[in-house]
């Protein structure tokens with residue numbers, strides 16, 4: 026293999042692959058990237074076996090086709106330190122040679138045959154979503170995934186195409202976040218699978234760093250995505266995702282409208298007087314007002330009034346403040362609609378059509 | 394019948410030289426000669442609904458039934474009904490029933506020395522008839538009409554001739570209606586059900602060829618169609634995955650055959666409860682067998698763990714005495730040491746041939762653990778079992794000295810299992826799981842003492858499927874579970890639904906918790922309250938596991954919490970959480986201060 030290109034071209038592609046190799050510790054070859062030169066283009070690849078990313082290096086001059094697999098960390102560092110704008114890389118046996126004003130470097134490579142194969146992307150059967158839309162959706166749900174330490178299917182995000190729109194769901198069994206997004210194009214496809222959290226985060230990263238819309242599709246065991254020069258392939262989590270529609274209460278009749286930022290600020294302040302073992306605040310609904318309360322023995326009591334639109338009956342309901350703040354953060358600005366029923370049933374938080382959040386209350390059980 | 398291992402997991406059935414299947418035509422029921430009757434181990438056998446179920450089903454098995462249906466109301470306190478399709482009884486036989494020492498199973502003294510049936514005393518129905526309202530309907534095989542007889546409080550009614558299907562139906566109502574002392578001490582329905590289901594499990598395991606069903610309050614609890622092999626029946630009770638990992642054992646000598654299945658050492662149990670040992674189709678507890686089982690796994694199991702085995706012994710009936718105790722649970726072998734030796738050898742053979750698939754990292758972890766354990770002997774004074782109902786801050790001051798609590802210097806997680814932390818005088822090696830476990834346990838207990846615990850309701854409640862014993866055990870615990878914030882309810886057949894959990898257990902695997910709890914419930918620990926078992930199970934399964942990466946923030950929180958609580962030197966099981974190595978010890982090891990000799 027022999028190729029030359031701008032240093033920045035190679036580095037910007039490497040930047041996308043960094044987070045993939047960073048997560049692996051088990052096999053050394055997974056900390057490497059594969060650089061393949063074919064005819065007039067070059068491709069970089071990295072994988073941790075769960076997620077794989079491929080990125081086109083462009084523009085590039087290929088003098089001789091071929092493949093080399095190099096340790097990602099060293100390669101990136103060396104290029105950052107390289108004094109010239111232009112670089113030239115060439116294989117010498119199993120080594121890769123990089124020389125110029127910066128010196129002569131021969132780096133040991135891995136056997137390309139041992140590098141895992143990453144499925145390729147074809148546009149056929151994919152849907153198109155704008156990068157902003159996709160990132161926005163991911164941001165609205167990804168925080169609600171279950172921790173890696175428990176229930177496996179809930180550690181990922183459910184992607185589903187339904188009713189001509191894209192849906193994402195994440196839940197840890199205590200609260201659930203649901204986002205809807207518009208498709209910008211693309212034909213008929215069936216998309217219904219659980220994408221591991223890492224895959225979702227990398228997808229968001231690629232959408233941010235690449236230009237143009239993102240193409241998405243699923244093949245039964247993988248999510249495949251393409252954006253600009255990059256493609257991503259993530260394994261899907263096997264198993265049955267909980268029925269999220271069943272988890273959304275249908276008859277919450279106590280409806281409140283509040284300013285998201287104001288409510289979040291009040292909850293944050295009240296939360297200061299809670300502890301890790303008793304992480305609990307109370308919302309007291311009254312006409313035109315929510316009182317946010319915290320009461321922790323040995324720590325103190327807090328009471329914050331928040332003006333809201335509400336004309337229903339009084340209600341007192343406890344929550345884990347983090348769960349409320351996560352949703353308010355996803356909403357950012359504007360009006361949040363809150364819907365309650367009783368002190369022991371799920372509450373809803375939502376903004377217009379694109380975001381819905383269901384959260385279960387906390388109560389204090391008498392232990393005696 | 395004998396089984397021989399042919400290929401992988403496949404077994405071939407071979408007939409046994411000693412037919413134990415009951416005489417298909419049991420002969421007439423007669424009163425035993427007083428001399429014979431006098432030789433029978435006498436005593437109270439009907440203590441609870443379970444005893445009735447056991448006696449009735451054993452009678453059905455002795456009658457050669459291929460299907461036995463058990464129906465209960467209110468844990469057997471309301472009704473116990475057993476229906477079989479066995480040989481049945483003629484009206485004349487029926488008229489002999491409910492008399493003491495009326496049996497068709499033995500007649501001569503010599504018969505007592507070679508018992509081939511489950512029953513032989515002619516006492517069970519008589520005893521049941523005295524303390525209940527019982528109705529029997531039976532039709533002998535090949536006859537068109539049968540007869541019916543009722544007895545209440547020992548008073549027999551008239552024999553009535555009625556049409557009936559072949560086989561026998563026994564209904565027992567109002568158990569102990571005339572023995573208030575007994576009636577009062579009957580346990581709650583779930584407890585009685587757990588016990589009945591355990592007894593039926595044992596009977597069903599030893600008779601896989603029989604179709605068993607159990608219904609409670611008109612709902613099916615289990616339905617076990619005939620299984621071709623014992624292994625299939627084990628699978629229906631304990632799951633396919635469980636059965637898949639079983640090791641087959643077999644050993645045959647002229648007078649004794651030992652066969653069955655055992656679990657590899659990696660899958661042990663917290664008590665001896667999962668040792669199902671059967672002799673000639675009867676569940677027995679016998680010291681020589683138990684000892685041989687425990688002995689064969691010696692050094693393969695951590696202390697406090699017990700092997701899981703299903704052993705079926707078949708012996709020449711004359712070489713074992715069943716007439717030892719009225720419940721027939723105890724037996725005496727004529728050559729106990731031979732039995733011991735043969736069981737031990739059979740199990741050892743299977744265990745030595747078995748090669749576990751251990752990943753290198755696990756081996757490494759095991760090695761590390763053993764090193765740490767050896768060092769622990771010198772690092773910690775033994776004998777500090779945490780008394781569990783003790784409140785957190787009444788522990789001895791020795792414990793405090795052992796732990797270098799002064800807040801954390803630099804720390805690092807190693808092998809995703811231990812935290813190594815610098816202290817002013819040396820280093821602490823902390824077992825992350827054990828420390829987290831005792832912290833959670835202490836916090837949960839403190840919350841309970843405070844009287845309030847924050848409970849997170851689940852949006853997606855978790856369903857847990859259990860076997861029927863465990864199901865009833867857990868349902869029986871609803872109140873205790875609710876006290877710590879775990880709302881558990883029945884959800885259809887043998888399934889429970891968990892609707893809420895204590896807030897502080899963020900990473901609790903609910904299924905594992907329930908499983909762990911069912912194990913603990915079967916262990917008898919002196920003076921341990923069930924609530925304490927619940928707390929321990931919650932703490933154990935809620936704590937971060939070994940092998941789990943912790944970020945520095947999490948480690949920091951763990952260590953800080955430790956500093957704010959007392960009595961954290963040992964986890965709730967009494968294992969140490971921390972090993973302290975002083976700088977002096979390290980110096981000594983590296984020969985820093987020893988002058989050159």
Ligand SMILES: Nc1ncnc2c1ncn2[C@@H]1O[C@H](COP(=O)(O)OP(=O)(O)OP(=O)(O)O)[C@@H](O)[C@H]1O
Nearest residue numbers: 452453456481496497512513514515516517518561
């Ligand atoms: N389900 C049944 N089918 C046919 N015969 C039965 C059945 N149940 C009881 N019998 C007959 O009634 C007799 C008395 O039963 P009972 O259980 O009281 O005594 P046993 O089985 O002989 O001895 P043990 O007291 O040890 O159980 C039995 O010997 C048997 O002949």
Ligand SMILES: [Mg+2]
Nearest residue numbers: 448452512517
């Ligand atoms: Mg009997």
